Structure formats: C-alpha cells, structure tokens
Amino acid sequence: MPKIAGLAGAAAIILSSFAAFAAATPAFAADDDPICANRPGKGTPTCVVGAGRVQAELGIYDLVSDHNFGVNTHVYSAGDITARLGIASTTEVWAHITPYTLVRQRDRATGAQYRASGVGDLTFGVR
Numbered sequence: 001m002p003k004i005a006g007l008a009g010a011a012a013i014i015l016s017s018f019a020a021f022a023a024a025t026p027a028f029a030a031d032d033d034p035i036c037a038n039r040p041g042k043g044t045p046t047c048v049v050g051a052g053r054v055q056a057e058l059g060i061y062d063l064v065s066d067h068n069f070g071v072n073t074h075v076y077s078a079g080d081i082t083a084r085l086g087i088a089s090t091t092e093v094w095a096h097i098t099p100y101t102l103v104r105q106r107d108r109a110t111g112a113q114y115r116a117s118g119v120g121d122l123t124f125g126v127r
Contacts, residue, residue: 052086055085094126095123095124
C-alpha cells in the first residue's frame with residue numbers, strides 16, 4: 001500500500017502549485033476560445049491552447065491493470081499534471097509529470113512479486 005504521508009505531501013505540493021498558478025493567472029473574458037482539454041494520461045485532443053494562453057490540467061488518479069502470460073500487473077498513478085502554453089494560433093508547448101506512481105506485479109505460477117514506486121517521468125513536447 002502507498003504511504004499516506006508520501007501521498008499527502010505530493011497532494012500538498014500539487015495544491016499549493018495550483019493555488020499559486022490561480023493567483024497569478026488573470027481571469028479571461030467570457031468570449032474567449034473554448035477550453036481545449038487534454039485529460040492527462042487519457043487522450044490527445046486535436047486542438048491547441050490559444051496563443052498567449054496557459055492551461056493546467058490535473059488527472060487525480062489512474063489505474064491500469066494487465067493480466068498477460070500468467071503475470072498480473074497493476075500501475076497506480078496519482079496527480080498527473082500537464083501545463084500547456086499556446087505560442088501561436090496552431091502551436092503549443094507542454095510539460096507533464098506524474099508525482100506518484102506505484103507498479104505491482106505478481107507471477108501467478110510462482111507467486112513471485114515485484115513492487116516499485118516513485119516519481120514518474122517529466123516530459124516536454126511541442127504540438
């Protein structure tokens with residue numbers, strides 16, 4: 001099981017980051033372009049964030065299970081964060097990180113188990 005203190009610490013960092021972001025971001029008028037949601041870890045939209053705009057997205061919790069070749073694998077992730085910045089009408093840059101990931105595997109035939117946890121990769125991209 002994941003340590004509560006580790007998850008609470010990660011949650012505090014995430015929430016304080018979003019509070020600082022919200023305080024520093026001006027409100028936009030109602031006639032702005034619609035939001036182009038990315039849903040971290042779930043899909044990639046065909047649209048981009050408008051030029052000069054910043055958008056932050058949070059995936060709270062995700063579980064991926066795989067049962068193949070006699071091995072059960074479960075990957076738990078919490079707090080997927082994606083920040084996107086529009087640099088032109090058809091171009092954006094983004095950064096993504098998963099603050100906490102836990103991987104558990106069990107071989108059904110031998111009973112052997114594997115477990116690892118930690119911070120996910122920090123990735124950058126241009127679209």
